[in-house]
Amino acid sequence: xxxxxxxxxxxxxxxxxxxxxxxxxxxxxxxxxxxxxxxxxxxxxxxxxxxxxxxxxxxxxxxxxxxxxxxxxxxxxxxxxxxxxxxxxxxxxxxxxxxxxxxxxxxxxxxxxxxxxxxxxxxxxxxxxxxxxxxxxxxxxxxxxxxxxxxxxxxxxxxxxxxxxxxxxxxxxxxxxxxxxxxxxxxxxxxxxxxxxxxxxxxxxxxxxxxxxxxxxxxxxxxxxxxxxxxxxxxxxxxxxxxxxxxxxxxxxxxxxxxxxxxxxxxxxxxxxxxxxxxxxxxxxxxxxxxxxxxxxxxxxxxxxxxxxxxxxxxxxxxxxxxxxxxxxxxxxxxxxxxxxxxxxxxxxxxxxxxxxxxxxxxxxxxxxxxxxxxxxxxxxxxxxxxxxxxxxxxxxxxxxxxxxxxxxxxxxxxxxxxxxxxxxxx
Amino acid sequence: xxxxxxxxxxxxxxxxxxxxxxxxxxxxxxxxxxxxxxxxxxxxxxxxxxxxxxxxxxxxxxxxxxxxxxxxxxxxxxxxxxxxxxxxxxxxxxxxxxxxxxxxxxxxxxxxxxxxxxxxxxxxxxxxxxxxxxxxxxxxxxxxxxxxxxxxxxxxxxxxxxxxxxxxxxxxxxxxxxxxxxxxxxxxxxxxxxxxxxxxxxxxxxxxxxxxxxxxxxxxxxxxxxxxxxxxxxxxxxxxxxxxxxxxxxxxxxxxxxxxxxxxxxxxxxxxxxxxxxxxxxxxxxxxxxxxxxxxxxxxxxxxxxxxxxxx
Numbered sequence: 001x002x003x004x005x006x007x008x009x010x011x012x013x014x015x016x017x018x019x020x021x022x023x024x025x026x027x028x029x030x031x032x033x034x035x036x037x038x039x040x041x042x043x044x045x046x047x048x049x050x051x052x053x054x055x056x057x058x059x060x061x062x063x064x065x066x067x068x069x070x071x072x073x074x075x076x077x078x079x080x081x082x083x084x085x086x087x088x089x090x091x092x093x094x095x096x097x098x099x100x101x102x103x104x105x106x107x108x109x110x111x112x113x114x115x116x117x118x119x120x121x122x123x124x125x126x127x128x129x130x131x132x133x134x135x136x137x138x139x140x141x142x143x144x145x146x147x148x149x150x151x152x153x154x155x156x157x158x159x160x161x162x163x164x165x166x167x168x169x170x171x172x173x174x175x176x177x178x179x180x181x182x183x184x185x186x187x188x189x190x191x192x193x194x195x196x197x198x199x200x201x202x203x204x205x206x207x208x209x210x211x212x213x214x215x216x217x218x219x220x221x222x223x224x225x226x227x228x229x230x231x232x233x234x235x236x237x238x239x240x241x242x243x244x245x246x247x248x249x250x251x252x253x254x255x256x257x258x259x260x261x262x263x264x265x266x267x268x269x270x271x272x273x274x275x276x277x278x279x280x281x282x283x284x285x286x287x288x289x290x291x292x293x294x295x296x297x298x299x300x301x302x303x304x305x306x307x308x309x310x311x312x313x314x315x316x317x318x319x320x321x322x323x324x325x326x327x328x329x330x331x332x333x334x335x336x337x338x339x340x341x342x343x344x345x346x347x348x349x350x351x352x353x354x355x356x357x358x359x360x361x362x363x364x365x366x367x368x369x370x371x372x373x374x375x376x377x378x379x380x381x382x383x384x385x386x387x388x389x390x391x392x393x394x395x396x397x398x399x400x401x402x403x404x405x406x407x408x409x410x411x412x413x414x415x416x417x418x419x420x421x422x423x424x425x426x427x
Numbered sequence: 428x429x430x431x432x433x434x435x436x437x438x439x440x441x442x443x444x445x446x447x448x449x450x451x452x453x454x455x456x457x458x459x460x461x462x463x464x465x466x467x468x469x470x471x472x473x474x475x476x477x478x479x480x481x482x483x484x485x486x487x488x489x490x491x492x493x494x495x496x497x498x499x500x501x502x503x504x505x506x507x508x509x510x511x512x513x514x515x516x517x518x519x520x521x522x523x524x525x526x527x528x529x530x531x532x533x534x535x536x537x538x539x540x541x542x543x544x545x546x547x548x549x550x551x552x553x554x555x556x557x558x559x560x561x562x563x564x565x566x567x568x569x570x571x572x573x574x575x576x577x578x579x580x581x582x583x584x585x586x587x588x589x590x591x592x593x594x595x596x597x598x599x600x601x602x603x604x605x606x607x608x609x610x611x612x613x614x615x616x617x618x619x620x621x622x623x624x625x626x627x628x629x630x631x632x633x634x635x636x637x638x639x640x641x642x643x644x645x646x647x648x649x650x651x652x653x654x655x656x657x658x659x660x661x662x663x664x665x666x667x668x669x670x671x672x673x674x675x676x677x678x679x680x681x682x683x684x685x686x687x688x689x690x691x692x693x694x695x696x697x698x699x700x701x702x703x704x705x706x707x708x709x710x711x712x713x714x715x716x717x718x719x720x721x722x723x724x725x726x727x728x729x730x731x732x733x734x735x736x737x738x739x
Contacts, residue, residue: 035468353578353579407594410548
C-alpha cells in the first residue's frame, strides 16, 4: 500500500463546525479585483478618504497626552464607560432611547454577531434571516450549525406572510426559532428598508412565537432621503438585541461596535466577550470617545452622505442607461449597496470570470444565501468608487451581461426578447 | 544570485499563483539567494530592466504566465527564466492544440471536439451538440481550451447537461473542448530535466467529490493523494513513459507535469501538460518530489539549477 499523503495532518482533529469553513473559487476570483485596473463594485468599504487626517491626528494626540497609561492598558470588558455615552447619543440621534448599562462595546458589530451566535445557537436550532442577508452574519451563525430559515423580501423588506408561515410551521412541530435576524435599514446586500408598519408586524409575530429579534443597524445613519422608521429596539426593548457600529459613520479600522440587549442576555454576552478577547481596545475606544465629544461628527456624516448620495445616483443612472429592460434593481434610499436581478438563466457566479476579464467586479448573489438562491443576482457597491468610476464600471458590466445573454440565447437557454424583458421596477 | 519571482498578475489564478510564489520565494531566501517578489503589473518590464536579475522564477499560473507571453518577453530582455520556453508554453496551455499533437504523435488521448464561441453565436453550433454527444458518448468532460486549475470544467452526464457545461467553459475562454470522459485512475507525472529526464513518482488523486475541481484541488482534505500511485509496476511504467514522451514532444525544458488517466485497459490516456506546475501546499509536483527524497527547498534548488544549465 503506498503512503497516503495527508496535506493537513490535523484534519481528524478539527471540530465539526469547521466543515462549513471552505476555500472557494469565488474568493479566488475576487482576489484579482485587488488590482488597481479593475473597477471593483464588489467590496463593502466605506470611503474613509473623506476624513481629514488632521482631525484624527489631533484626536489621537489628545488621548495620548492626557492619559496614555490608560490608553495602553486593558479596559473593562463591557467597554470604556465614557464612550458608552457617545454611543447612546448616536442611538438617540436615530430616536432609540438607551442607557449606558444597556450596552456592551464589542470589537465591531461582527464580534457582536459572533457572540450572539455563541450564546444562543445549539447545533440543529432554528433561526430566521432575510434572504438575501449579510454574509458575515450567515458565516458566524453557520459555524454553530443551526437550521437557517430564509424569508424573501419585497421592496418593503421581509414579507411577513412568509415569516408567519415559517414560525407556524415550527410551532406545529413543537419547535420555535431562537431568533429572527434582520438588517432593517438599507439592508446589506439588498439595499432594502423594512417599512415601518412591517416593523410592528415583525415584532408582533416574534411576540406571538416567543422568539428574539436581532436588529443589525450599521447603515441607519446613512440615509440620503426620507424620514427614518423607528428602530425595532425602540419599539420593543424587551425582545430586541440591537447591534450598532461606528464603522460606517467614523472608522471601520477602529473596530468599534456595540450591543444593546435585555440585561440577562447582556450578562451572558459579557461572559462570552470576556472569554473571546477580555476587552475591546482601550486605545481606539478612547480615540472614538474624543472624536465623538470634541469633533463635528454630525458634519462629517453629512459630508459622507453627500459623497454616497452622488455615487448612488450615478449608479442608478448608469443602470437605467445601460441595463434598462435587461435587469431589475433595488432603489436604496441610503447605505452602500444596490441589488440587481438578471434574467433567471444567468448565473452570476460563473459570469464573474468574464467580468473580471473585462475589468469590473461584483459579488455574486448566491453568497448571500445560507444554502441556495440568488444565482441570477449580484450585489453592487457604490460607496467606494467616485462618480465617473461607478459609471464606467456599470458600462463595462452591462457589456458583459449583454454578451452573457446573447451566448445563453445561442445555447438555447430561454431568453427574453429585447423588447419584452422584465419591466424595470420604478417605485 | 539575484532572483526575481514572478507571481500574482491579473490571471484568474492570481491567488493560487501568490501562494506558489511566496512559498518559492521563501525557499530561495533560505537557499541564500537575494530574492525579489514581483507581482506582475504594467511596471514589470521597467522593473526587470532596472533590477538586473540573474534569473526569473516564473510562479505565474494561467493566462499570460503559462501561455508563452511572459516567456517571450523574458527572451526579448535576455533574462534567464525557469521552466519551458515559448513554444512549449504556448502549446501546453492550449489543450486543443496539445491534443492534436498527441494524436499525431501516437500518444493516447481521449477523443474530442473543439468549438469556438463564434460557432455558437454566429453559426448555430448548438444544433451540432447532439452529434458531438453521439460521436463521443456520455459522460463528456467540457473544458475551456486555455485555462488552468480546472476552472470552468464540468462533466455533462447527458445531452441535457451539455449547453450548461458549454456555457460554463465559455466563461473562461472563447473556445470549448468537449472530451470523452475516461473512467480510471487519475495520476500526475512530474518530469524534471533538460536533456536527461527524471520522472518523479506518480501522484494519484482521489477527489472525494469524484471530480478533481478547483475546490478539491486547493482545500486540504477534499482530495486524497497517494504517492507513489497504487498501480501495477508495468502500468506505472507505461504511464511514466507516456509522460516522458509528452514532455519531449512538446519540447519542454526544466520541468513539466503531465496529467494522465489510466483507463480500464491499463492504457495511460494523456489529458494535458502543465508547464508551470503549482507549488502550493496542496500541489502535486512538491508531493512527488518529497516522495523522491527532495524536500521543497531542494526541489526549488534543482529547478534553479536546471534553468541555469539551459543557458550555460
